[in-house]
Amino acid sequence: xxxxxxxxxxxxxxxxxxxxxxxxxxxxxxxxxxxxxxxxxxxxxxxxxxxxxxxxxxxxxxxxxxxxxxxxxxxxxxxxxxxxxxxxxxxxxxxxxxxxxxxxxxxxxxxxxxxxxxxxxxxxxxxxxxxxxxxxxxxxxxxxxxxxxxxxxxxxxxxxxxxxxxxxxxxxxxxxxxxxxxxxxxxxxxxxxxxxxxxxxxxxxxxxxxxxxxxxxxxxxxxxxxxxxxxxxxxxxxxxxxxxxxxxxxxxxxxxxxxxxxxxxxxxxxxxxxxxxxxxxxxxxxxxxxxxxxxxxxxxxxxxxxxxxxxxxxxx
Amino acid sequence: xxxxxxxxxxxxxxxxxxxxxxxxxxxxxxxxxxxxxxxxxxxxxxxxxxxxxxxxxxxxxxxxxxxxxxxxxxxxxxxxxxxxxxxxxxxxxxxxxxxxxxxxxxxxxxxxxxxxxxxxxxxxxxxxxxxxxxxxxxxxxxxxxxxxxxxxxxxxxxxxxxxxxxxxxxxxxxxxxxxxxxxxxxxxxxxxxxxxxxxxxxxxxxxxxxxxxxxxxxxxxxxxxxxxxxxxxxxxxxxxxxxxxxxxxxxxxxxxxxxxxxxxxxxxxxxxxxxxxxxxxxxxxxxxxxxxxxxxxxxxxxxxxxxxxxxxxxxxxxxxxxxx
Numbered sequence: 001x002x003x004x005x006x007x008x009x010x011x012x013x014x015x016x017x018x019x020x021x022x023x024x025x026x027x028x029x030x031x032x033x034x035x036x037x038x039x040x041x042x043x044x045x046x047x048x049x050x051x052x053x054x055x056x057x058x059x060x061x062x063x064x065x066x067x068x069x070x071x072x073x074x075x076x077x078x079x080x081x082x083x084x085x086x087x088x089x090x091x092x093x094x095x096x097x098x099x100x101x102x103x104x105x106x107x108x109x110x111x112x113x114x115x116x117x118x119x120x121x122x123x124x125x126x127x128x129x130x131x132x133x134x135x136x137x138x139x140x141x142x143x144x145x146x147x148x149x150x151x152x153x154x155x156x157x158x159x160x161x162x163x164x165x166x167x168x169x170x171x172x173x174x175x176x177x178x179x180x181x182x183x184x185x186x187x188x189x190x191x192x193x194x195x196x197x198x199x200x201x202x203x204x205x206x207x208x209x210x211x212x213x214x215x216x217x218x219x220x221x222x223x224x225x226x227x228x229x230x231x232x233x234x235x236x237x238x239x240x241x242x243x244x245x246x247x248x249x250x251x252x253x254x255x256x257x258x259x260x261x262x263x264x265x266x267x268x269x270x271x272x273x274x275x276x277x278x279x280x281x282x283x284x285x286x287x288x289x290x291x292x293x294x295x296x297x298x299x300x301x302x303x304x305x306x307x308x309x310x311x312x313x314x315x316x
Numbered sequence: 317x318x319x320x321x322x323x324x325x326x327x328x329x330x331x332x333x334x335x336x337x338x339x340x341x342x343x344x345x346x347x348x349x350x351x352x353x354x355x356x357x358x359x360x361x362x363x364x365x366x367x368x369x370x371x372x373x374x375x376x377x378x379x380x381x382x383x384x385x386x387x388x389x390x391x392x393x394x395x396x397x398x399x400x401x402x403x404x405x406x407x408x409x410x411x412x413x414x415x416x417x418x419x420x421x422x423x424x425x426x427x428x429x430x431x432x433x434x435x436x437x438x439x440x441x442x443x444x445x446x447x448x449x450x451x452x453x454x455x456x457x458x459x460x461x462x463x464x465x466x467x468x469x470x471x472x473x474x475x476x477x478x479x480x481x482x483x484x485x486x487x488x489x490x491x492x493x494x495x496x497x498x499x500x501x502x503x504x505x506x507x508x509x510x511x512x513x514x515x516x517x518x519x520x521x522x523x524x525x526x527x528x529x530x531x532x533x534x535x536x537x538x539x540x541x542x543x544x545x546x547x548x549x550x551x552x553x554x555x556x557x558x559x560x561x562x563x564x565x566x567x568x569x570x571x572x573x574x575x576x577x578x579x580x581x582x583x584x585x586x587x588x589x590x591x592x593x594x595x596x597x598x599x600x601x602x603x604x605x606x607x608x609x610x611x612x613x614x615x616x617x618x619x620x621x622x623x624x625x626x627x628x629x630x631x632x633x634x635x636x637x638x639x640x
Binding site for chain 1: 490
């Protein structure tokens with residue numbers, strides 16, 4: 001799934017992208033292996049590929065020119081603080097990659113948001129405040145208009161390594177629909193709420209369609225929505241609950257984007273959604289939502305039984 | 317306990333500093349540590365200021381406040397703490413004016429530390445002077461033993477100095493100086509302590525203690541005069557059953573003899589901590605619950621109990637939802 005944005009980032013940044021991704025993956029896996037060895041757990045925990053995903057995602061969320069130590073620090077924090085203490089991957093209460101990114105954002109905002117200009121030859125020209133998210137938070141409508149819709153969708157703007165190209169991200173979303181269709185409910189809930197909020201409350205003097213497009217393309221909103229909100233450890237299981245969880249995360253992310261200090265606060269939004277979801281869940285339970293779900297599940301199970309009985313009955 | 321051994325200082329050290337560490341296990345008094353213990357200097361200052369406040373308040377509570385109603389007692393703790401802290405702040409401002417700036421309002425907030433209210437209310441007003449004094453010293457030691465390493469560690473990682481002197485750490489992480497960094501460091505410390513307790517003193521690990529407390533609550537509820545008074549036998553039984561159903565690990569209602577034994581066993585070594593002075597020489601939580609009118613803070617384990625139960629419910633719900 002991560003292959004699509006990776007290929008696009010390789011197309012734009014060449015070897016730099018490869019190096020960044022490799023750094024992220026290797027450091028995450030190495031840190032996890034070391035921690036597992038120290039804690040005398042089985043190394044076979046690595047085979048769920050969660051560490052690989054974490055390192056990969058952190059590299060994708062950072063600029064292509066991010067130094068090795070930055071990627072390594074993010075991956076190490078994600079694994080050591082947000083994953084290892086809680087046991088196996090599906091028990092972590094927060095998405096580890098989002099935690100690592102949030103830590104880096106708080107510690108080194110200057111490095112994390114130092115995106116290279118995408119049209120420079122060797123990516124040593126740094127264009128401060130040129131990313132879409134930065135322009136959105138500054139309300140710079142003229143520059144956004146000059147970027148152009150096509151380059152916005154295809155990721156031909158300066159920004160993080162793998163989060164810019166909306167087409168590639170939607171492609172991996174399609175892969176998701178084929179491979180794990182249940183997770184699509186999370187993405188749907190998330191994107192629905194985000195686009196609704198973007199249309200209803202456009203920032204600056206944007207027209208509503210432009211606001212919708214830029215909000216979705218800017219920063220790591222799409223990336224987080226597709227890869228972090230769907231995280232199997234933190235997400236609920238029932239499709240409707242998944243949708244509500246996605247919407248809940250979307251509201252928090254958009255609020256943070258509107259009022260946050262940093263130009264891209266989506267990671268914090270994901271973490272907050274993880275943290276507050278149990279409370280939201282108990283609120284839902286008070287309303288009687290869980291009973292409703294149980295009833296519908298029971299009904300469905302009955303229908304299945306009837307169908308199975310019919311199918312079993314026909315050949316007999 | 318009921319055996320005539322005197323409560324010694326090493327008992328207090330073991331119980332109040334280590335097993336029931338005020339910060340890491342009881343999760344009290346976090347505010348100052350998380351917010352302001354970012355350097356070794358302020359950590360030492362806070363720890364030092366905490367000693368007189370806790371000891372004097374607890375000794376005073378033990379000597380003079382046993383007959384005062386509860387709602388006045390808590391206010392008096394605050395007043396005593398404020399008086400001491402005011403003196404300390406005045407002394408610091410006069411003699412070493414350059415220190416107090418870092419601690420700011422949190423030095424003053426030490427007077428309203430939740431550890432003070434917790435230990436005075438749960439222990440000092442129920443025991444003799446010796447017990448209260450030892451407990452206060454041991455608790456303050458436990459507080460210092462947490463806040464000083466936390467302050468040192470955060471200073472080293474966050475600003476690459478120790479006691480103001482520069483040590484050359486290649487990469488500093490200023491995020492650790494923020495409150496969330498404090499929570500992270502505390503969480504690792506607490507996990508380490510829990511692991512140590514679970515490994516070395518498995519009989520004191522929090523889960524078994526919770527179990528013991530739950531069973532002893534069930535037992536003591538049977539003996540409570542309120543339940544026995546109405547002379548209706550079936551009602552208290554029903555209540556007991558419901559309590560036992562809430563705790564999944566509690567044994568079946570017929571085997572109530574067994575948990576009594578376990579409770580008695582643990583009485584002998586650790587739960588001296590909770591022994592009420594005017595009890596009949598037997599540990600019984602009903603004594604502690606008896607004057608809890610509001611029932612908000614029942615005992616050390618109750619908040620965690622609730623959390624655990626909720627988490628279990630949550631998990632089982634998720635499992636029910638899952639994969640169908």
